[in-house]
Amino acid sequence: MGSSEVIIEAKGLTKKFDDFTAVDHISFKVQKGECVGFLGPNGAGKTTTVRMIYCFLPPTGGELTVAGLSVQTQCREIKSIIGVAPQEDNLDPDFTTIKNLTVYARYFDIPKDEALKRADEQLKFFQLEEKREVPIMALSTGMKRRLIFARALLNQPQILLLDEPTTGLDPQARHLVWDEVRHLKKKQVTIILTTHYMDEAEVLCDRILIIDKGKIIEDGKPADLVKKHIGEDVLELDYDERLLPTLQEAFPDARIEKLSDRMQIFTDKPHGVFEGFLKEHPIQNVTIRKANVEDVFLKLTGRGLREE
């Protein structure tokens, strides 16, 4: 981030649906060129927040500005500089692949020739050239996701909103999407991405907002959050009650978490402490791994299942 120009700012942003508060007085800022990940369990309010940014849903309270424009009054200007790749498939099944792009470009007042040129460039990048004249129904889930991403880039947006862009993609297609996100980051495009894949957030995002029950419960760089909440390393081993006193003695400050037949030991001690411990206590079937964003996420939002 070269500049520190704020491009999206929310102050006390709230969205209520009848009695249910989906987004509850959240405040955040996104800098120009930043890639910010919204992480949260199902129903946390991620998609609702994204939908308010592109004026799909009007806020119930608070303020939200995008490029200095208010989502209450300047929607048309906001939407012209935003690209949206929604979670659900809303491609137009009445058209072919290429026609989906050119009709969509028309909504942005992009002239016909230019639209066709941009559409073909996108099809080429997302490896959909062979499907150019094919009806949408004949595309696989992964192809549809790629086409939705391609469609979001037609207006050459300054801000890109990606709502679960890689759900349902195979690893090849996932990396294609990641490459494109990195490429856009280099071009100073501001990106907000929601995802359930923590590795994706860790790899792509400069900053992460963890959202739960309509509130932002943590905000920071992925590495900083891992350090703050989890530490350096995690020791994973088979659950054995007899080992517990030994472990507690060796790591008095550690958090020990039991997961059915395995347990995890989280410590803020520097890298290498677990190796020392294992030398003294040889244990079978044990792993030392780096702490990651998923550990942070589960610690902060709990392991209980969320239903939408």
Place this chain on the structure above:
Amino acid sequence: MSEPNLRKSPARFTIPKLTDRVWKVWRRNFDVFTKTIKVNFLPSLLEPILYLLAFGFGLGGFIPSIQGQSYIAFIAPALVAISVMNGSFFECTFASFVRMYFQKTFDAIVATPVSVEEVVAGELLWGATRATINTTIVLAVVAVFGLISSPLFLIVIPLAFFGGLMFASMAMCFTSVAPNIDFFNFPSFLFLTPMFFLCGTFFPLTSLPSAAQGVAMALPLTHVVNITRGLVSGHLEPILGLSPAVLILVSFAWIIAVTIFFFILSINLMKKRLTS
């Protein structure tokens, strides 16, 4: 904050701000229509032919004359009016609902500089266009059967657009509250079917008791039939003591007023549905 109105759900009769972007929505539907043009033309072509054969020649053979004209000549203008109603009503109920609910086409469009109001207005104008296309086909059929006796019949084509806009707007109000697609059976059977039979279509309104004539005059199809009857066959009998010329003027005014009312109402209702 200085914009308190925007925080609340939109009012019922806020005048929508529309730009020429409504035509981009219209154009999307037009593009789909031209792609499937053969399938689209067939029903609107076959239906009036079947009606004219069954009712005009079949049943009409037993009816010597009605208001001084053959039965087939009597029902021809009504078939034109019915095509105005059916073309737009089905487009803005079933077809719009599919685009809104199943295809999420509206969701995709409102992520672009096109507004919700413009999406709905584009759908309404398209519904009116479908009515105009259908009506033109029916008029052609009626002309081939030799049932046009007034050169004024050409005015029916632009009129079909406004009549179509009226039915499209009414249809869109149903769409704005439809919980699922089966819901449209209610307006089809409780609103369209009674109008189909009772609005001076297959028998003169004047054969109904005057109270029933009053009720019929409150239904939109009656007014479209009055105008098509006046313009296509040139034969319009007085209803409730109103002379044909006055009747046509009243029907014009009625259609314009009701169209404006439902056009604005349907856009507001749809906006409410789509943004909350």
